[in-house]
Amino acid sequence: MKFGLRLRGGLLATLIMFGAPVIAPVGAVFVSSSALAQTVQSISVQGNRRVEVETIRSYFKPGPGGRLDQGAIDDGLKALIETGLFQDVRINRGPGGGIIVSVVENPVIGRIAFEGNKKIKDEQLTAEVQSKARGTFSRAMVQSDTLRIAEIYRRSGRYDVHVTPEIIEQPNNRVDLIFTVEEGAKTGVKSIEFVGNNAYSSYRLRDVIKTRETNLLSFLGSGDVYDPDRVEADRDLIRRFYLKHGFADVQVVAALTEYDPEKKGFNVTFKIEEGVQYRVGAVDFRSSIPNFDPTTMRAYSRVNVGSLYNVEAVEKSVEEMQIEASRRGYAFAVVRPGGDRNFEAHTVSVVFNIDEGPRTYVERINLRGNTRTRDYVIRREFDISEGDAYNRALVDRAERRLKNLDYFKSVKITTEPGSSSDRVILIVDMEEKSTGDFSVSGGYSTTDGALAEVSISERNLLGRGLFAKASVTYGQYARGYSLSFVEPYLLDYRVALGLDLYQRQQLSNSYISYGTKTLGFSPRLGFSLREDLALQLRYSIYQQEITLPSTLANCNNVLGSSAFNPSPAFVNANGGVPDLTSTNGLGCYFDGEASLPVRKELAGGKTLTSALGYTLTYNTLDNNKNPTDGLLIDFRQDFAGVGGDVSYLKTAADGKYYAPLVSDIVGLVHLQGGVLTKISKDLRMLDQFQMGPNLVRGFAPNGIGPRDLNPFGTQDALGGTKYWGASFELQMPFWFLPKEVGLKGAVYADAGGLYDYKGPTSWTATNEVNVPGCIPSTVNPPSAGTCTGLVYDDSKVIRSSVGVGLIWQSPFGPLRFDYAVPLSKGRYDRTQEFRFGGGTTF
Numbered sequence: 001m002k003f004g005l006r007l008r009g010g011l012l013a014t015l016i017m018f019g020a021p022v023i024a025p026v027g028a029v030f031v032s033s034s035a036l037a038q039t040v041q042s043i044s045v046q047g048n049r050r051v052e053v054e055t056i057r058s059y060f061k062p063g064p065g066g067r068l069d070q071g072a073i074d075d076g077l078k079a080l081i082e083t084g085l086f087q088d089v090r091i092n093r094g095p096g097g098g099i100i101v102s103v104v105e106n107p108v109i110g111r112i113a114f115e116g117n118k119k120i121k122d123e124q125l126t127a128e129v130q131s132k133a134r135g136t137f138s139r140a141m142v143q144s145d146t147l148r149i150a151e152i153y154r155r156s157g158r159y160d161v162h163v164t165p166e167i168i169e170q171p172n173n174r175v176d177l178i179f180t181v182e183e184g185a186k187t188g189v190k191s192i193e194f195v196g197n198n199a200y201s202s203y204r205l206r207d208v209i210k211t212r213e214t215n216l217l218s219f220l221g222s223g224d225v226y227d228p229d230r231v232e233a234d235r236d237l238i239r240r241f242y243l244k245h246g247f248a249d250v251q252v253v254a255a256l257t258e259y260d261p262e263k264k265g266f267n268v269t270f271k272i273e274e275g276v277q278y279r280v281g282a283v284d285f286r287s288s289i290p291n292f293d294p295t296t297m298r299a300y301s302r303v304n305v306g307s308l309y310n311v312e313a314v315e316k317s318v319e320e321m322q323i324e325a326s327r328r329g330y331a332f333a334v335v336r337p338g339g340d341r342n343f344e345a346h347t348v349s350v351v352f353n354i355d356e357g358p359r360t361y362v363e364r365i366n367l368r369g370n371t372r373t374r375d376y377v378i379r380r381e382f383d384i385s386e387g388d389a390y391n392r393a394l395v396d397r398a399e400r401r402l403k404n405l406d407y408f409k410s411v412k413i414t415t416e417p418g419s420s421s422d423r424v425i426l427i428v429d430m431e432e433k434s435t436g437d438f439s440v441s442g443g444y445s446t447t448d449g450a451l452a453e454v455s456i457s458e459r460n461l462l463g464r465g466l467f468a469k470a471s472v473t474y475g476q477y478a479r480g481y482s483l484s485f486v487e488p489y490l491l492d493y494r495v496a497l498g499l500d501l502y503q504r505q506q507l508s509n510s511y512i513s514y515g516t517k518t519l520g521f522s523p524r525l526g527f528s529l530r531e532d533l534a535l536q537l538r539y540s541i542y543q544q545e546i547t548l549p550s551t552l553a554n555c556n557n558v559l560g561s562s563a564f565n566p567s568p569a570f571v572n573a574n575g576g577v578p579d580l581t582s583t584n585g586l587g588c589y590f591d592g593e594a595s596l597p598v599r600k601e602l603a604g605g606k607t608l609t610s611a612l613g614y615t616l617t618y619n620t621l622d623n624n625k626n627p628t629d630g631l632l633i634d635f636r637q638d639f640a641g642v643g644g645d646v647s648y649l650k651t652a653a654d655g656k657y658y659a660p661l662v663s664d665i666v667g668l669v670h671l672q673g674g675v676l677t678k679i680s681k682d683l684r685m686l687d688q689f690q691m692g693p694n695l696v697r698g699f700a701p702n703g704i705g706p707r708d709l710n711p712f713g714t715q716d717a718l719g720g721t722k723y724w725g726a727s728f729e730l731q732m733p734f735w736f737l738p739k740e741v742g743l744k745g746a747v748y749a750d751a752g753g754l755y756d757y758k759g760p761t762s763w764t765a766t767n768e769v770n771v772p773g774c775i776p777s778t779v780n781p782p783s784a785g786t787c788t789g790l791v792y793d794d795s796k797v798i799r800s801s802v803g804v805g806l807i808w809q810s811p812f813g814p815l816r817f818d819y820a821v822p823l824s825k826g827r828y829d830r831t832q833e834f835r836f837g838g839g840t841t842f
């Protein structure tokens with residue numbers, strides 16, 4: 001079959017007209033321009049089977065006077081070939097001054113098939129190729145499709161792919177097109193190296209980029225697949241990382257990739273010129289706008305003298321200042337940062353110049369690519385609308401917000417000229433992605449035992465930007481379900497409304513003798529005060545009850561003919577431990593009686609708690625999942641007593657500070673504390689703080705603090721109203737292991753305390769109330785009296801421990817193993833040196 005233009009237009013015509021010798025392409029017949037310039041009486045068509053004669057004739061358009069000159073013939077010939085309908089087109093001189101157009105039509109594709117493709121489905125390949133069943137066959141198109149299929153495989157990491165097209169001729173000028181694919185092995189990144197990095201190790205920089213080295217667990221992800229676009233994006237990530245840490249002169253000179261035939265993979269090398277590290281020498285503010293005091297912008301600057309020069313801090317400062325200037329009525333103000341480097345002192349003097357920008361307005365905001373997400377969901381992320389002054393800082397903020405929604409694979413906002421010189425059109429290009437999740441999770445911990453969860457969630461419900469999630473949990477010691485719903489823009493304000501309905505059941509285990517059932521509902525409002533500061537207001541109402549086996553609540557606890565209330569003198573006379581044996585009438589304790597507060601809670605039945613609360617969160621972490629730098633502080637308060645059966649004020653604070661030290665070692669300082677204050681009603685045992693390894697590692701759950709001293713009972717942990725904790729931890733990588741394994745170790749020291757129990761210590765039974773678990777004696781008729789009083793330990797001992805940990809950011813979810821040795825503890829504390837927890841989604 002023959003392809004290509006049979007006539008090269010004006011060039012050949014010119015050569016013919018001037019008599020130059022020309023070697024014509026095979027199959028093309030030319031006649032002189034003088035002959036063809038005559039009036040053509042007719043155009044004859046030969047060889048056509050599917051294409052109509054008039055359709056072919058329509059490509060030849062006579063000029064004035066109905067004459068077909070050489071130019072018209074040339075244009076018609078090229079147009080016919082460009083249709084792709086013909087294998088061959090010839091033009092010959094016919095009798096009587098006419099021309100004869102002889103064509104050989106391309107076959108029709110009967111079917112398209114793919115063979116040998118296992119990793120990529122037929123449907124995906126069919127959608128990618130241009131050749132279509134019942135379409136016209138074109139060898140040029142088949143060649144293009146072959147390259148396209150190979151490129152799809154290369155994007156999935158298979159560079160050894162070979163694609164061979166096969167054409168099978170069928171009757172009636174039809175063909176079948178078969179693409180045979182030899183997929184080859186997966187081509188990954190075998191090594192990632194860095195050249196010129198002195199301030200940061202290669203191990204640390206591998207954590208910055210998205211490309212990963214191939215390892216045993218690479219089949220669970222695609223980060224090790226070689227992708228040139230991702231490697232190029234990694235260059236910018238490395239550059240941004242250095243600029244964030246004071247290296248203002250950094251350059252990522254190149255990202256070199258080399259295929260290694262022996263390893264059958266790529267070696268990627270990033271060449272870096274770090275330069276020196278700069279600090280901020282001075283911060284100044286200047287304005288060319290009349291009546292605008294630039295020093296008022298100092299409060300919006302995140303750049304401080306003496307701190308490391310941070311480009312991200314400069315950019316955020318520019319954004320905040322430009323937005324504030326717009327709020328003050330200077331809609332066209334532009335903040336431009338400048339820097340004067342002192343190469344000897346290694347400092348940068350930062351100047352924020354506030355000038356009057358061009359008076360440009362937003363004419364339109366055009367959205368492209370959102371096939372599912374409603375327009376208003378996208379537009380509400382803009383603090384700018386049609387007709388407003390164009391503000392680049394607000395546009396950049398909108399782009400960042402759209403990316404953070406996690407509804408789109410990519411978001412890019414560009415500008416186009418508007419209808420006049422002072423108008424611009426914002427073009428928002430998006431590519432949507434799946435926002436629904438269905439997961440089955442499983443895990444095991446030393447506290448909750450084996451645990452499984454099934455959940456379904458949608459981040460962009462009905463394309464309206466709503467979040468909904470339903471989950472069911474069933475485990476060895478914990479069971480329940482939860483329903484959650486979030487409206488991120490309540491009444492079109494940037495306020496998130498959340499609704500949670502949950503039911504939880506905690507079963508008795510080796511750490512607690514009783515179980516609890518909780519059914520609750522909690523609406524909440526979330527406010528973003530700044531990018532690093534958030535406020536949540538909430539209301540919680542829940543019903544709670546204790547469950548307890550009858551064998552743990554069946555004792556009347558009497559001595560002789562009177563109720564027994566162990567006094568401190570009685571306890572001290574027996575060496576600090578009550579002598580509650582069968583010889584003094586209390587043999588019922590031998591079957592493991594539950595503690596008084598537990599049985600009293602059981603007798604009280606279901607308790608309703610109604611509470612108002614808030615949480616203030618300050619977050620400057622560089623990475624929420626695997627932080628290495630930054631501060632996270634949570635301060636929360638809950639006031640119970642807005643109706644319900646209990647009343648208290650609970651205050652808690654938790655702060656974590658991460659700082660990179662040396663050789664990729666990260667330091668963590670963790671401080672926490674809380675106070676429970678009685679308001680009007682007595683505090684319950686369940687209202688108290690319960691602490692264990694969440695405060696000091698090396699102790700069992702509920703293993704710290706006040707505890708019932710009854711040696712024949714369950715000796716339940718009672719909790720306390722005050723706690724504090726401090727921890728210092730060093731996290732370090734295992735340099736001998738590949739970064740992609742995700743393993744790192746930790747050494748730590750913990751200290752803390754829990755004390756000041758203020759729950760029930762006695763229990764009165766009356767004639768009118770038959771109190772379960774406190775049955776009146778058969779010797780003494782029921783009368784007002786006191787069941788066994790509570791003897792407990794509440795010493796203010798500082799608990800401390802040291803230990804080591806193994807942290808694994810595994811493909812199965814985050815896992816942590818800890819082994820801690822208590823250094824100091826209370827007499828009745830319970831220890832647990834080894835602790836493990838983790839889970840997964842599959």
